[in-house]
Amino acid sequence: MKAFRPVxxxxxxxxxxxxxxxxxAAGQGAAPLHQSASRDLLLLAAAGVAGLLLLMWALxxxxxxxxxxxxxxxxxxxxxxxxxxxxxPPQLDxxxxxxxxxxxxxxxxxxxxxxxxxxxxxxxxxxxxxxxxLTEATFHLREDARWSDGSPVTAHDFVxxxxxxxxxxxxxxxxxxxxxxxxxxxxxxxxxxxxELGATALDDRTLHVRLQHPTPHFEKLMAFATYNPxxxxxxxxxxxxxxxxxxxxxxNGPFVISSWVHGxxxxxxxxxxxxxxxxxxxxxxxxxxxxxxxxxxxNLYKDGKVAIAGLNAETLEDALQRRWxxxxxxxxxxxxxxxxHRPERLTANLNLRRAIQLVTDPAELVYxxxxxxxxLPGESIFPVWLKGVHxxxxxxxxxxxxxxxxxxxxEHLARAATELDIAGAWPPLVFLSGDNPxxxxxxxxxxxxxRARLGLEVKIDRQIFKQRxxxxxxxxxxxxxxxxxxxxxxxxxxxxxxxxxxxxxxGRYVNPALDSWxxxxxxxxAPRDRMEAFAEIQRIIHEDAVVLPNYESGSVYAQHPRLQxxxxxxxxxxxxFTQAYITGTGD
Amino acid sequence: MLRYTLKRLLQGIVTVWFxxxxxxxxxxxxxxxxxxxxxxxxxxxxxxxxxxxGLDKPILEQYAIYIGNMLQGDFGISFSQExxxxxxxxxxxxxxxxxxxxxxxxxxxxxxxxFGALTALYRNRLPDIVIMFLVILGIxxxxxxxxxxxxxxxxxxxxxxxxxxxxxxxxxxxxxxLTPSLVLGLGTMAFLTRLMRSSMLEVVNSDYVRTAxxxxxxxxxxxxxxxLRNAILPVVTVLGPSIAAxxxxxxxxxxxxxxxxxxxxxxxxxxxxxxxxxMGTTVFYGAFLVFMVIVVDLLYGLVDPxxxxx
Numbered sequence: 001m002k003a004f005r006p007v008x009x010x011x012x013x014x015x016x017x018x019x020x021x022x023x024x025a026a027g028q029g030a031a032p033l034h035q036s037a038s039r040d041l042l043l044l045a046a047a048g049v050a051g052l053l054l055l056m057w058a059l060x061x062x063x064x065x066x067x068x069x070x071x072x073x074x075x076x077x078x079x080x081x082x083x084x085x086x087x088x089p090p091q092l093d094x095x096x097x098x099x100x101x102x103x104x105x106x107x108x109x110x111x112x113x114x115x116x117x118x119x120x121x122x123x124x125x126x127x128x129x130x131x132x133x134l135t136e137a138t139f140h141l142r143e144d145a146r147w148s149d150g151s152p153v154t155a156h157d158f159v160x161x162x163x164x165x166x167x168x169x170x171x172x173x174x175x176x177x178x179x180x181x182x183x184x185x186x187x188x189x190x191x192x193x194x195x196e197l198g199a200t201a202l203d204d205r206t207l208h209v210r211l212q213h214p215t216p217h218f219e220k221l222m223a224f225a226t227y228n229p230x231x232x233x234x235x236x237x238x239x240x241x242x243x244x245x246x247x248x249x250x251x252n253g254p255f256v257i258s259s260w261v262h263g264x265x266x267x268x269x270x271x272x273x274x275x276x277x278x279x280x281x282x283x284x285x286x287x288x289x290x291x292x293x294x295x296x297x298x299n300l301y302k303d304g305k306v307a308i309a310g311l312n313a314e315t316l317e318d319a320l321q322r323r324w325x326x327x328x329x330x331x332x333x334x335x336x337x338x339x340x341h342r343p344e345r346l347t348a349n350l351n352l353r354r355a356i357q358l359v360t361d362p363a364e365l366v367y368x369x370x371x372x373x374x375x376l377p378g379e380s381i382f383p384v385w386l387k388g389v390h391x392x393x394x395x396x397x398x399x400x401x402x403x404x405x406x407x408x409x410x411e412h413l414a415r416a417a418t419e420l421d422i423a424g425a426w427p428p429l430v431f432l433s434g435d436n437p438x439x440x441x442x443x444x445x446x447x448x449x450x451r452a453r454l455g456l457e458v459k460i461d462r463q464i465f466k467q468r469x470x471x472x473x474x475x476x477x478x479x480x481x482x483x484x485x486x487x488x489x490x491x492x493x494x495x496x497x498x499x500x501x502x503x504x505x506x507g508r509y510v511n512p513a514l515d516s517w518x519x520x521x522x523x524x525x526a527p528r529d530r531m532e533a534f535a536e537i538q539r540i541i542h543e544d545a546v547v548l549p550n551y552e553s554g555s556v557y558a559q560h561p562r563l564q565x566x567x568x569x570x571x572x573x574x575x576x577f578t579q580a581y582i583t584g585t586g587d
Numbered sequence: 588m589l590r591y592t593l594k595r596l597l598q599g600i601v602t603v604w605f606x607x608x609x610x611x612x613x614x615x616x617x618x619x620x621x622x623x624x625x626x627x628x629x630x631x632x633x634x635x636x637x638x639x640x641g642l643d644k645p646i647l648e649q650y651a652i653y654i655g656n657m658l659q660g661d662f663g664i665s666f667s668q669e670x671x672x673x674x675x676x677x678x679x680x681x682x683x684x685x686x687x688x689x690x691x692x693x694x695x696x697x698x699x700x701x702f703g704a705l706t707a708l709y710r711n712r713l714p715d716i717v718i719m720f721l722v723i724l725g726i727x728x729x730x731x732x733x734x735x736x737x738x739x740x741x742x743x744x745x746x747x748x749x750x751x752x753x754x755x756x757x758x759x760x761x762x763x764x765l766t767p768s769l770v771l772g773l774g775t776m777a778f779l780t781r782l783m784r785s786s787m788l789e790v791v792n793s794d795y796v797r798t799a800x801x802x803x804x805x806x807x808x809x810x811x812x813x814x815l816r817n818a819i820l821p822v823v824t825v826l827g828p829s830i831a832a833x834x835x836x837x838x839x840x841x842x843x844x845x846x847x848x849x850x851x852x853x854x855x856x857x858x859x860x861x862x863x864x865x866m867g868t869t870v871f872y873g874a875f876l877v878f879m880v881i882v883v884d885l886l887y888g889l890v891d892p893x894x895x896x897x
Contacts, residue, residue: 041708059690189629288757303746464857467618502627
């Protein structure tokens with residue numbers, strides 16, 4: 001091999017006698033190679049890079065993916081704000097609406113009879129006046145309410161939409177919210193034809209509604225998206241595709257969807273046919289990015305590409321260091337540990353539940369585990385923002401509280417052991433939880449609390465969303481991390497949760513006393529009687545340790561300083577950009 | 588050649604059928620279904636929903652219907668993206684994933700071959716050591732870390748220049764593609780570099796290189812024609828499966844860079860128990876993978892005349 005070296009060195013004309021690589025490289029026979037070959041490689045690399053660029057350009061040209069663009073977060077000249085959406089709306093048919101993202105979009109492009117204003121009070125929408133009595137209601141529709149094709153919004157559009165929601169064939173998950181209307185529940189069960197619904201169009205602009213039973217919160221229901229109008233001729237003309245794409249919807253709200261690229265972007269533009277133009281300041285709301293990754297949205301915010309970015313416990317530190325002005329907001333949901341009350345379960349035992357209740361400290365959970373400003377320790381299933389008779393419900397009827405008392409808890413546990421005939425160690429309790437970092441952290445915290453304070457072994461059962469729901473419904477748990485978000489702005493949206501007939505009472509708690517208070521709250525016309533019923537429900541849930549409130553969730557977010565007038569609310573469209581505007585400076 | 592191709596295609600079809608069946612059975616045996624939702628619904632509504640989606644039928648009948656529709660190229664309607672057919676979802680989003688995947692594999696292939704050749708050339712010297720250190724890093728660091736770091740780097744880059752040099756996220760232009768595809772291809776690039784390096788070193792000592800040497804061919808010609816071309820064979824072999832892996836594995840990158848690719852639907856469908864989307868994407872990706880492997884095997888015959896396809 002060595003004999004060849006001089007020849008090759010001569011051919012290559014490069015290797016010198018003193019080449020340090022000789023000994024090391026002789027074995028490979030590549031010693032003189034690397035200089036000339038690396039020049040060739042360099043050329044190859046250059047060709048490769050050029051080829052790649054060409055490929056990229058060609059791909060960009062061929063796919064022609066509708067640009068999410070690189071517009072700035074707020075653009076005062078065009079009156080456009082750019083935002084990120086956490087997920088794509090599954091569809092925008094209000095009859096089958098279930099999720100918050102769809103609700104947010106629909107809140108900008110549709111309008112019901114009534115709506116919530118910037119102070120979260122009921123305000124006129126399509127209806128300019130209305131009278132709601134004990135068993136009937138009349139809505140007078142405004143003359144200038146128009147669909148985006150220019151045709152008027154009529155009372156018939158509401159009747160058609162409501163009948164469609166209740167039609168069993170639609171299989172609407174939110175049909176229950178229309179049950180207060182006469183025959184609503186019967187139609188929904190398929191026991192009455194849809195024409196028998198107690199909602200009639202007296203003429204094009206007068207809608208008359210008969211109620212099944214007195215419904216004190218009926219006014220507030222009118223702002224819920226499931227009550228939105230739908231133009232019959234348009235929906236039937238879409239052959240089942242109503243709400244699937246931007247062109248498959250007819251709009252009557254402040255904005256219209258001008259483009260919807262699935263999975264990529266959704267852009268809303270001002271609706272020229274909307275009756276109340278003075279209320280609208282923005283020309284366009286551009287959801288240019290769709291991702292569930294909060295860090296990605298935060299990076300886009302840093303880069304000046306989106307106007308709002310939510311923060312979590314991990315990213316909060318970074319935001320504080322950047323001295324951003326942060327906003328916080330209680331989003332209205334309540335989270336709790338729900339016990340399984342089915343008789344065959346250990347947790348059906350009151351003393352066991354009370355022992356667990358006595359060692360559970362929501363304040364510790366919120367301040368030491370969750371550590372997110374804006375989150376409040378849970379005291380009641382009725383969150384603090386609910387209104388009572390005059391002021392806040394929770395101020396008028398404070399939630400019963402209890403100090404953490406480990407001694408007393410152990411007494412209860414001993415009593416439970418006697419009642420359940422448990423000698424020695426307790427069998428492990430199944431703690432069902434979601435499979436995400438936040439839920440994991442909480443579940444592990446509780447596992448440690450119950451082990452250290454009560455000597456109870458807790459087995460965490462992590463499940464992804466649908467599986468957790470299936471296990472909750474089947475009763476395959478002892479305790480579960482659960483939560484509830486409000487549908488309308490009345491304590492009843494939380495208050496009927498543990499009624500024996502409620503399908504969402506997944507722990508199957510049954511208590512006739514609680515049931516009767518729920519009935520009072522549902523039908524009594526006097527606000528004071530209703531609020532007292534809710535106070536009784538609040539007391540029973542605490543005394544019977546039905547659930548253990550953990551926290552009221554809040555969120556912290558950064559918002560572009562030039563974007564103003566954004567309304568956040570616990571119930572209804574949130575965040576609401578309808579009346580948002582861009583200021584000149586952004587102090 | 589033709590017989591071999593047909594045989595392989597037939598095997599592929601059986602494989603895809605097996606994938607479809609196994610996925611179908613696994614999907615139906617886990618607790619929960621696409622119809623369970625946050626708000627519990629009444630029995631009646633649930634029955635209506637089940638009837639609407641055909642979930643009220645016995646499982647074997649559902650299976651028969653499903654396979655029948657699949658043979659006609661109809662994957663059904665998504666549960667979570669109501670009103671959208673799975674065919675539409677694949678048609679709209681696969682090109683995006685494919686674009687990302689093709690670019691990533693181009694980066695990975697070009698970079699892998701180049702760096703692999705380079706490390707072999709400079710064996711045990713500084714470039715080799717530096718590159719091999721980076722290779723270990725590239726192989727062991729998961730793509731979501733690279734994605735997050737890459738995005739953060741973009742934010743800082745734009746901050747320094749006080750302008751959008753490269754977009755942080757989104758999709759649509761050439762500039763949007765650059766970082767995500769690099770990030771996506773990094774792991775494969777590292778892997779290919781290692782593969783290329785060892786196969787280069789193996790080839791160096793072979794008879795034909797020695798012969799070429801003794802004939803007095805110029806070293807760069809030996810390197811390119813005799814060493815590189817022969818050493819590239821194992822790389823081509825793994826390229827096929829990597830194309831599929833990269834195209835299907837883009838989920839995290841798609842999420843971080845807000846790219847409307849199919850990978851997101853693939854993963855989110857599992858979380859949502861969205862039966863039709865799970866089946867559609869799995870079968871589609873399965874068929875894609877099988878097809879890529881067959882293509883690579885056929886290509887192998889072209890690259891290396893010694894391989895007989897029988």
